[in-house]
Amino acid sequence: MKVTLKRVNENFHFELKNERGHIVNVDARPDFGGNDMGPSPMELVLMGVAGCSGIDMISILKKQRQEISSFKADVEGVREEVGDAKPFKDIFVVFYLEGNIKENKALTAAQLSFEKYCSVAKTVEPTATIHYKVVLNGVELAKI
Incomplete structure (x- = not known):
């Protein structure tokens, strides 16, 4: 089992992809410096x-x-x-x-x-x- 992480912006927005190509966005809340573009x-x-x-x-x-x-x-x-x-x-x-x-x-x-x-x-x-x-x-x- 493997996932790959790619940074999307200059803050904490990441795109994670599994081996089957499914994508999940992860980010931090704005009060932590993120843009709230996905779950933490x-x-x-x-x-x-x-x-x-x-x-x-x-x-x-x-x-x-x-x-x-x-x-x-x-x-x-x-x-x-x-x-x-x-x-x-x-x-x-x-x-x-x-x-x-x-x-x-x-x-x-x-x-x-x-x-x-x-x-x-x-x-x-x-x-x-x-x-x-x-x-x-x-x-x-x-x-x-």
Whole structure:
């Protein structure tokens, strides 16, 4: 797996491209000297957690023949200062699922994603605790 970074302007706007040609723009906020032309690298980490766990959950639920009509997730990170860096200390994920899905299957899919399958979660695990809850058809099932 490889990505290539190219500087786009005189500030912090970068274009990143993977080996398959997909492009993502990254930038810093204006208060940090950027032009806000894309998400920050730390926002990309949260997006990675959302995307990775989302792929896991949908894959698991499809294998269990659950009917998913809607799937969303909100991910929020809390950072703390460690020297000059500010890594994530806690990451909070809320999954919103709709459809003909059994409660235990939705909960198990989330649990398996974070405890076994999600490589992004495993990557941030040494520094951040991931907390999650599942909301199925408007009903909160679990808060972990």
